[in-house]
Amino acid sequence: MELKNQKWPADEFFSRRREVLAAWPTGREVDLDEAVAYHRRAGAGRSMAALLDQARTSGRTLAQPRAGVALLLDQIELLRYLAAEGEADCLPATIDSYTRQNRYAEAQAGIEESRAAGRSMLNGFPAVNYGVAACRRVVEAVDVPVQVRHGTPDARLLAEITLAGGFTSFEGGGISYNIPYAKDVPLEKSIADWQYVDRLAGWYLEHGVTINREFFGPLTGTLVPPGISHAVGVIEALLAAEQGVKNVTLGYGQCGNLIQDVAAMLTLPRLAEDYLERCGYRGVTVTTVLHQWMGGFPADESKAFGVIAWGAATAALAGADKVIVKTPHEAVGVPGKEANAAGIKATKQVLNMLRDQFMPPTPELTEEIAVIRAETTAIVDKTLDLGDGDVALGTVRAFKAGVIDVPFAPSRFNAGRLLPARDNRGAVRLLEPANLPFDRALLDFHRERLAERGRVENREPGFQMVIDDIYAIGKGMLVGRPR
């Protein structure tokens, strides 16, 4: 089947399904009708879509950790602890990296080694290996909705098993879970595989079960300018909507400059809604999630708390519907449950204290909003152009042309020519815009902002500046000033 942005016909979907479910023995456990009945019995209390809706209408920001370990009982205990002691508003199962690469045999070995070692040797929860019934035990262990978080280019089997397993939200997309998470996976393949996932979510919806679909906004987590991640988010929303998804959450990784971050969070749902509407998708509910700083963290735990709390403050002031929480162990390793709860509690304290506060409009904010809108629109419009109106095809071509280019991405299907750097106030700008389809005004804006920093630091903007910025937050700064 050739890639195009078109709702999969049922026969196509169901014939693919057979292959997908055959890829690992647990695939046999999936029974869609039984799964729908299960979700209906579980009710709204388990629904991420319902919770997000409630957060959005009440102006609250939900706090969600990452959390995944190799062993089932440990996963259950972990989630219970994060709900009770950590006060998490919603929870995840974060999937391990072997599963993400569809290496289920290695994941199995990891489970067994973990049992032997008495500690998790995997960096996440291998849901496929455990299967549907085990997933339901995880989901039922807590009173709040649970989401699947991962980074899987081909997540078809994972989606089948976890959605049948009672999870009500599924993160990822054909771009955001490929370009930062893979080296050799063609976009044609990952987009098609995620059309499958979206079609599956759409199927659930058609049978009365709303699955929330979240796209991974932070991409590589490292100095990604908002215009780029917004464009990817909008495209993934369009792709999902075509397959019948009606509940989407768009994400953004905090960059660190308050004005830029607030502008990013304010523009994100508006842009998505505009494009959904323009492309004829009606009745899609759009919510937002801010990821606390996704790049390198300081190793010192107190300093990490500083970064975490600033992310929480940004989420609150920007009115994010949800915030993904980092932990004081971020620079070192997957957090234990205490460190994980610590991150959530610090976050919630700040969210609650700022619950009734917001960032008032200012000329600086208005300018930043205009820039982000212009950038995103330029990229998405050009992508649609390149695909002759087909966003799936257009995306493949846009990446080839460097019209979308994600900094520091490992994928060879990403041009990788773009270089970001912070300006003098810490906003992320483009040092090397490479082939982004920006007009002169936008390009001048970026150049001038970086030139300003260069003048202050008395150096030419260049790769050393980029390196300094990559290390900066880890070393207790935002802008990587020369020493």
Next chain:
Amino acid sequence: MELKNQKWPADEFFSRRREVLAAWPTGREVDLDEAVAYHRRAGAGRSMAALLDQARTSGRTLAQPRAGVALLLDQIELLRYLAAEGEADCLPATIDSYTRQNRYAEAQAGIEESRAAGRSMLNGFPAVNYGVAACRRVVEAVDVPVQVRHGTPDARLLAEITLAGGFTSFEGGGISYNIPYAKDVPLEKSIADWQYVDRLAGWYLEHGVTINREFFGPLTGTLVPPGISHAVGVIEALLAAEQGVKNVTLGYGQCGNLIQDVAAMLTLPRLAEDYLERCGYRGVTVTTVLHQWMGGFPADESKAFGVIAWGAATAALAGADKVIVKTPHEAVGVPGKEANAAGIKATKQVLNMLRDQFMPPTPELTEEIAVIRAETTAIVDKTLDLGDGDVALGTVRAFKAGVIDVPFAPSRFNAGRLLPARDNRGAVRLLEPANLPFDRALLDFHRERLAERGRVENREPGFQMVIDDIYAIGKGMLVGRPR
């Protein structure tokens, strides 16, 4: 001598000095000329005034902890640790509560019990008991300026010993170290005793040694509306300037609403400079300090980090010259050195990340600025009126009349009729303005803001709201909403 705002003549000062120094044996160690020579040798690296100046001109915010223990060597180790591991920009010796009440015999017992118990039984460093030479060992142990922080209505001997002991900054004032810190000390007495301290600082200045004088902005630390603490700060600055002080730092305790706090920090130095100028004091350098939330803290350490980091963010966005740092142990007890360093590190991470960011002007901010200016001006002008132009006399009368009224203060010389509460966005307003000399517009403003909250919470603003607000931050909120 009757109280008036007039520079003490030398003979008056020196005859008082004899009594002061005779109050405890270590008083004999003070030799002013030798002390001046000592300060000159020590140089600018030890000068708090020089450091603050540098912070102000470079737009940086200094981080300073509280720190005081009973035993000398422990105090030295503590400060060294907070400089090296905690990365503190300047340091304090926080004085114990017996010394603050001039109970030197009890402080001595506390030192001895601490030696016996092997842990500090005092909540601070009893500098008077240790004397001049020991103070110099403390000051010399670190490379950064060290300040005396306390809460002493009669701090004359403490000032003599610590300033001769090489400290270059001294906190307190005749109002701010009486009303929140005493029950039975008449303002006539505390103001006169602080005129002595200011005269002493003035004397040092006349001999080439700048002593920075900081006033204790937070007062009772509990829902003090900025107009009140600003008025006290301005008055203390005027009183100090009259005695020849030329380097003052005005303080403010974070209330928690960003806009209100930024407005408070922006107005504070402007108001002080305006009044100093208007009253004829030239060449006084004014800097500012923000205290991270001074009321009840959450017991959970992660949540405490959230409060700390939000205070740091506020200080940075408001452009404070210095921030006084809380610790994750705040709700429980005087922090050990690790907890203390942790608070500083979290703070510095945020300060550094926000160093190049600021809160842009907005209509909300402009309104808040106007309110704080109007309130402060109303109180200070009425105080000057009441004193027939003499601010010292006026202050005594203003407190008697409730023209200045500090919420929750223990002093019986404070009217104690005023009640503050948060509005719907968490800004601190007046529920019961009692006798504050506010015009109708200001009173309406406060009433309307609280009525708005009342409508949202569906209850009449009243004392239960005040109690809820007192507990709120400790329970993870800013506004004490009904459960």
Next chain:
Amino acid sequence: MTEEKTVVLGVIGADVHAVGNRILAYALAQAGFKVANIGVLATREEFINAALETDAAAIWVSSLYGHGELDCRGLRDQAAEAGLERILMYVGGNLVVGKQDWAGVEKRFKDMGFDRVYPPGTMPGRAIADLMRDLGLVNEVD
């Protein structure tokens, strides 16, 4: 219900923390007690005199600032000497300097003769419930 029992309330030693004291007084009054509030910077003698004067059923000592261990010693003996052998004595606040093991702190204050010892951040309601029980004002079973 409380038969207008009186509680003497104060903050001992050189301690000026006034906020908790204000709230405790309000909460006790709301619960129907008479409150003899001697406020902050209260000496042991002031506690005892107030208890004698008001024929109090209990003394509630607050100490927030860390010197509680030094300030509270001898209070029980002085009370006994004054003829207040059976008066209830509670203490609460931030009783010692720093974050210490609570069991140890509680024991030290119980050894000083306090009937109940409360950790930092205790909500008034909890102690008032204890007081009603200790005074036999509520049925133990419910």
Next chain:
Amino acid sequence: MTEEKTVVLGVIGADVHAVGNRILAYALAQAGFKVANIGVLATREEFINAALETDAAAIWVSSLYGHGELDCRGLRDQAAEAGLERILMYVGGNLVVGKQDWAGVEKRFKDMGFDRVYPPGTMPGRAIADLMRDLGLVNEVD
């Protein structure tokens, strides 16, 4: 000075963390080394083949994502089998899952045959200095 020695650089296993790899490559090149960068998602075989092809002096393995312990086993033996008995092998990153005692982690990786093991957040300069020493490119005394 470095006589154009080659270092094979890559991120092992199912690991896609690309940022550190990019910076290490840049830093090694700046220090005068030739870099054979096999990038992320690198298998043990790819490391060994690259080392053979480029006659490399050292292999630098990165593992950030936590599975390093599972992925690195056998690399030393496979290298020996391929005739690379004496090649230097360094490993660095976030080698294990979670925050673990560093001495234990270091020992486990040394036991696997790595010559040097670096904790999270190691700056490239430090390891490059070690490499120059191990390759005899600098005088031990300075």
